[in-house]
Amino acid sequence: ELKVEQNPLFLSMQEGKNYTIYCNYSTTSDRLYWYRQDPGKSLESLFVLLSNGAVKQEGRLMASLDTKARLSTLHITAAVHDLSATYFCAVGSISSGSARQLTFGSGTQLTVLP
Amino acid sequence: DAGVTQSPTHLIKTRGQQVTLRCSPKSGHDTVSWYQQALGQGPQFIFQYYEEEERQRGNFPDRFSGHQFPNYSSELNVNALLLGDSALYLCASSLAGAVSNQPQHFGDGTRLSIL
Numbered sequence: 001e002l003k004v005e006q007n008p009l010f011l012s013m014q015e016g017k018n019y020t021i022y023c024n025y026s027t028t029s030d031r032l033y034w035y036r037q038d039p040g041k042s043l044e045s046l047f048v049l050l051s052n053g054a055v056k057q058e059g060r061l062m063a064s065l066d067t068k069a070r071l072s073t074l075h076i077t078a079a080v081h082d083l084s085a086t087y088f089c090a091v092g093s094i095s096s097g098s099a100r101q102l103t104f105g106s107g108t109q110l111t112v113l114p
Numbered sequence: 115d116a117g118v119t120q121s122p123t124h125l126i127k128t129r130g131q132q133v134t135l136r137c138s139p140k141s142g143h144d145t146v147s148w149y150q151q152a153l154g155q156g157p158q159f160i161f162q163y164y165e166e167e168e169r170q171r172g173n174f175p176d177r178f179s180g181h182q183f184p185n186y187s188s189e190l191n192v193n194a195l196l197l198g199d200s201a202l203y204l205c206a207s208s209l210a211g212a213v214s215n216q217p218q219h220f221g222d223g224t225r226l227s228i229l
Binding site: 004033035041042043044045048088090094098099100101102103104105106107 | 144145147149155156157158159162164165169170172204206208209210216217218219220221222223
């Protein structure tokens, strides 16, 4: 059974600081997704990582994937208040379906303090 | 370009009742997946529909069933509701065989409360 673990679960940061969220998964996969969720809202796609060594950046967020270590990271640079949200990683797997079944981590609730 | 739409937004039911949730996929998408998100947790995969058939299923009991219509919209039905079924139910859509870097698109969800 595929397990996805994120840490930390809760993160309070000062504005302007850097930090990294970690996502470990238990079985081989070639699809790793990062989503953002604001309170009471749906999931917004941030990144799709497809291969070993993949790195993607959007603004103050950078995601990377190491398939050999089964590890993805989401790095936050010079945090600002607008980044406060819950961040989920998800591993995609497919058996008989037409699209990947996503297995999510528990989420990291990020609060950026002034 | 309409995104994924779900209805209703909120629903209150009592134990033992039955409920139907609805989802219209993003324009151009043909695959619908349903997820259950309990408070403070990550979404859990319920099942996926493509070509009007259930294609993949997560670890959910038979009380959870679904349907996909020819226009690709989908319904999630839950029978004999339990208190533990209280959650946000999310629908995600995608295009079968699409380029591999496309994410699934999520709707705003239906908040189901069981009393």
